[in-house]
Amino acid sequence: MAFTSDLDQITRAAAGDAAAVRAIVNRYSPGVLGIATRMLGDKAEAEDVTQETFIRAWKALPSWEPRAKFSTWLHRVALNLCYDRLRKRREVLPDELPDRADTALGPQDALDQAQRVRAVEDAISALPERQSAALTLCALQGHSQTEAAEIMEISVEALESLLARARRTLRGQLLDGRNAS
Amino acid sequence: MTHTMTDDRLIELIETWGAEAVSWPEAERAAGKTLLLAHPERFASALAQARELDQMLGALPEPEMSRALTEAIVAAAPRPKMSRPNLLRWFGLKTPWAPASGFVAAALGLFMGLTVAPVASAEDDMTAEVQELVVSALGFDTAAYALEELE
Incomplete structure (x- = not known):
């Protein structure tokens, strides 16, 4: 059972077992980095958040109580660190809007794969942070509705509302605009 | 518990959770699939758009952990107590x-x-x-x- 193996690994990692530490890093770091990358749209910042998330995890390990799945807790920490950074960005640049996805890139034939990926990434980064988080957790990280709601500390209904708005915006920017051109 | 599924709700599910029924909330999945199979033409447009968006999201590359980042994280981990x-x-x-x-x-x-x-x-x-x-x-x-x- 994932929960039990989580606990076993965490206990061993807390005691300084190098193999358990590495197993935890290998298992959970890609997900943390994925969330941070999608939320922040910046590789260096995403790496900083990933490192900070694990530093907090290492500090918390000795007193860890399995009230939730370790990944849920870890992703919540990562998400909150992303929120903090996004708020700081707004404080520093209050009038500067984030880059919007360019919907006037031209016909689909003209878009190569890299441009298309960039347009999707930009569109996600431009979403309001909670919509971006809902989309990242559900559509990109594959969390269940319950897990994603737990990570965001909201109800499943609120999660659905955020996700619906996020996908509607992306549809408008990435599909409708293109179909109209 | 059996959920009553309406056209509007199924379109909401498709637009919110994507084209794949496996992504829909478990409690509504069976009823949604039943309605979809009964009247596929009513949901074809919503499904096509949702599928396209799903593909775009699915095509995003997974960011890769660099070796330096992995080692920095491991280096900050708890150390064994000396026996x-x-x-x-x-x-x-x-x-x-x-x-x-x-x-x-x-x-x-x-x-x-x-x-x-x-x-x-x-x-x-x-x-x-x-x-x-x-x-x-x-x-x-x-x-x-x-x-x-x-x-």
Whole structure:
């Protein structure tokens, strides 16, 4: 059972077992980095958040109580660190809007794969942070509705509302605009 | 519990959770699939758009953990608490018996010191200046004291 193996690994990692530490890093770091990358749209910042998330995890390990799945807790920490950074960005640049996805890139034939990926990434980064988080957790990280709601500390209904708005915006920017051109 | 599914709700599910029924909330999945299979034409447009968006999201590359980041995270992890054997190794000692050699060396040194010390002392040449310094520092004559001891 994932929960039990989580606990076993965490206990061993807390005691300084190098193999358990590495197993935890290998298992959970890609997900943390994925969330941070999608939320922040910046590789260096995403790496900083990933490192900070694990530093907090290492500090918390000795007193860890399995009230939730370790990944849920870890992703919540990562998400909150992303929120903090996004708020700081707004404080520093209050009038500067984030880059919007360019919907006037031209016909689909003209878009190569890299441009298309960039347009999707930009569109996600431009979403309001909670919509971006809902989309990242559900559509990109594959969390269940319950897990994603737990990570965001909201109800499943609120999660659905955020996700619906996020996908509607992306549809408008990435599909409708293109179909109209 | 059986959910009643309406066209509007199914379109909401498709638009919110994507084209794949497996992504829909479990409680509504079966009812949604039943309605979809019964009237696919009503949901074709919503499904096509949702599928396209799903593909775009699915095509996003997974960011890769660099080796440097992985190692930095591992380096910050808890360290094992040092047990007794580890402490011995830390000092370059391989077995628990190794400290005994230290005690033997110390005892031998002490024995040699005690046996050799009386031979040298009062008989040593001590210049008058040095003797004067010692007397002023200690307040008594160490050479005289040593001779008294011998007598």
